[in-house]
Amino acid sequence: MAAGPERALREAAAALERGGPGAAAALGAAREAVAAAGGPAALGERERALLGAFLRSLARARPAAEWRSFFLEAPPGLALSVLLEALAAPGSAREAAEVLELFLREGRVPALLWELCQAPAGSPELQEALLGQIVCLPDHVSNKLQGKNPPVFFPQNYFPLLGGAIIQVLQKISESLRGGLDCSISFISHILGKVCVHGRQKEILSVLVPRLTDLTKSDCIWQRICWRLVECVPDRWMEAVVLGFVQRAPGADVLSRLLGNLVVKNKKAQFVVTQKMLLLQYGHTTAVLQNLLGYLALDSLRRALLIKVLKELLETWGSSSAVKHSPPEQQQYISKAILICLSHLKEPEIESCRQELLTSMMEGVKCHLDSNLPQIRRLGMIVAESISSKINTDGPVLKFQYEEDDEARELKSLLVQTPPFCVVPGPRDDDRNDKTDAALPGELESNKKSHPAAPVKPEEESDAELDSDDDLIPYDMSEDKELKTKAPVYIRDCIEVLTGSEDVDKWEATVKALESLVRKNPAATREVSVELAKIVLHLEEKTCIEGFVELRQRAQVAILTTDPIPVAKYLTSQFYSLNYSLRQRVDILDVLVLAAQELSYPKSHGKTKHSDAQKPCIQLLPGSDSSKDWRKIVDERIKNKTRRFATGQSQVERASGPNEFNSVAGHFFFPLIQHFDRPLTTFDLLGEDHFVLGRLVHALAILMYLAVNTMAVTAMGKALLEFVWALRFHTDSYVRQGLLSCISSVLLSVPAECLLEDVTEELLEAQSWLGDVVEKDPDGDCRRLALQNLLLMENLKKKLQTVPS
């Protein structure tokens, strides 16, 4: 029966081989033979093979006639394979590419996919081969044609086209399902999986997701098709597909429609959704998190997972090791996920795990508050507040004091869940501006405030006897100034007032006047400097004076700069002695740094600068992060030093004068560095007081920097490098940042020759450590600082090479 078409095909192929005018006839014959066999879809195994052979010779011979259209009529799978072979063959690449382009343009891709869906029986190898050919088509073509690749083969065009084809095929499948016919979808799933794993999620899903969102809206057959489509993706590609869907679904409800209960059925998908995306990765946007967790919350089967996820997240959040070693960005991500989870939990669910929540909250808040990074501390406070408000609906809730900024507000807003069916995330790109409109209506209210008893305007002219008491001539009232308590005029009076006075006004006035008094009477101050420093160090805020901390600090700086050596000796010894609060120890460090700064500046410069705004920026108020300012100073210096070729501005003549820090630098520096490893009963720098250690390290870095051009600088640098070496593996990133700043300071302050002569060993050690930090440190700032240090070293090396001694 099949003998007729078989022979005809064989003859046609032979005619084609012979070439010449017979080619057109052969084409006709082959067409007829295919038609006789019942159309391209009905060809048997052997006929397909013969047709393949014919196509191959056709691609080789390329007769003048309409040979191209024959490829469009032939079974699409066969045609594609032959065309790709022809593409690979030397000489026929151009034509094959042309036909391929035609193949794509004429909508043969849906036909190809449909063919594969209908005949799933084909050998797995064949399927695999075709899968590869379809997915890698753009690569094949562009490899072959190099620069002359037609745009239709560009991935950004090809994959959307493929997506469109998938939709068409799915439509056909849905029709045939409605017609009662069974249909396999697994080849489409394979295609989808492979495309996604090749990194083309964006291109293909940007077509698929919106269309599927529409189609599944009210049609349960479409929903089933969609679920099946995702479920049939092989495990090895599941992650890429799920990730793509989660990122691009416009909302949790849509995601739930598209994926169904995939996470419950498929282990791999479950792992990706509940572990990988939440605990291992942290680069996803908040909208993605909301999609993901919202999806888990939308079905009762999945809610069990939601609670499990929450517990795991809390475990990570509450683990002190994670808090110490994972980057702040990840901790923020986890905190966000926890808040979103909490927003989805219902009362009975919370009830069932209240005790566990409480336990993890207590642990977590402890290790967060222990951190030196203000950001981490605040994260801990916000999350703990949220948990506590969720589990104690009627009892007292935790309340912390922290700065309300945009980040805190964003985090808190996550706790108030928008109802799941009107989520408006910006999934594809970063369009998240829609939220700003919401703030408008509230503003109108504030204008309606009632005014308390507005004064009735006095009727100016109604007084008839207007002038009668204008003969009362006023006396001079220029002395009528704001009342000020008279501050003491002598330093010794200050001591008396500050130590024993009960008069609060006088005490206040003294605190305010102390700095200027000390600066005006250096000789008198020197007589009592240590005693005064002691009093001021122990000064407690008796009344509520505005800026008391700052006033006290300025007074301390004034005393220290007036009589540096004895006072520095006193302060540094007190830093390591018993019975001081951490606050006082940190004060000591701040004062030493500020005084060093003042002493090392040229005098005329320092005078004007120091009286005003420049100081408070370094002063540490509770909760502020002054390390940023410190680092800024160092960074600025590094910039100044490293990019000197780019500067063009004229240098202003600087006032010059002797560096007063020169003679006293050692007194500031060495006592501080000596005792850090000797714990006292109340003070353990290497133990739990690592916050003070961090401040100490930063202070040392600044003192080192300020000691530039002094005599002691080389010895200081050597000691500091040893100190850094001892602490280099400290677990606290704030401390490590300080250590890296120390190295920068050493490199900048110590003259290059001395660096080479005296501390070569230490520098080489430091260099290898820096290399490690750049690669492995979890903290971004540490990596950046280390890199800067390496650059500095590099510059130093260059400088030495250019000036051979």
Add this chain to the structure above:
Amino acid sequence: MALPPPDPQFVLRGTGAAIHTLHFSCGSQEPAVPVLFSGSENGFIHVWNLKTHRVDTALDGHGRKSVYCVETMGGKDQLLSQGRDQRICLWDLAEGRTAVTDSVCTENVGFCRCSLLKVAQGRWLMAMAAKALEEVQVLELPSKTSVCTLKPEVGAKLGMPMCLKLWQPSCGSQPLLLAGYEDGSVVLWNMSMGKALSQLVCHQEPVMSLDFDSEKAKGISGSSEKVLSIWSLNEQQNLQVYKTHKLVNAGICDITIRPDKKILATGGWDHRIRIFGWKNLKPLAVLDYHTASVHAVSFSDHKIPSERLLAAGSKDHRISIWSIYTQT
């Protein structure tokens, strides 16, 4: 160039304690000696002879508890004093006597000075803060019969009365009472009906002192804030803010309008006495002599205008006597 402010005419020292209240009695005919009564923190009332500038008598009737209000009843021989021992004493000082003839127990723990108004020959009304925190009680003296008790409405939250001023409208109708309260409001009370006619929130802080000019129907009040508030009473007996005046330093202890209604004086926490023209509240002088809060200011009732004096008593134990704007 304006003249520098004058110095005090003389200063009375020797009370040994902070002065809380002052009262002149200079109106009687010669040869009677003009006197000044001062009440101080140690519980003594000193009677100062203004000719010799010495203390004539020191009266001890309040158990060494601070005396914060002294008034005369008719002449300088009949005296009323209020002290922190929760008593108001009536004294007979005629012919050198120093006897307490009668006393009223106020049972009030506040600092509110009582206010005295002569309604007929030998009959006075006295308003004082009562035992209950928000209440004011009005008695008739010397009979001590209660005229009425003024209670704010329930929920008014006025707080304690801080200062009182009884006055008689010029048309001769019933006397009225102005009371300044802890919440900063001034309330006008009708005593026969026992109800508030008008309430005005003049200050954010407690009203420390007020005085009222019944001719112009205008009053002034001071608080611990930096403003003086001047308010007026219209025909419908409603209080309205008329003007406010900003001060350099916060805190007013006492305000007095001179009996001729030309000027007024304030004593402040800033140790200064301020003189203003009463008509338009033009600042006239700032008298800076004391070294602590001025607790009391008082004008004398001399018959001859040029002899009129101003006295100020301060926490610094001194009483300064000034002669200022006497030629008008």
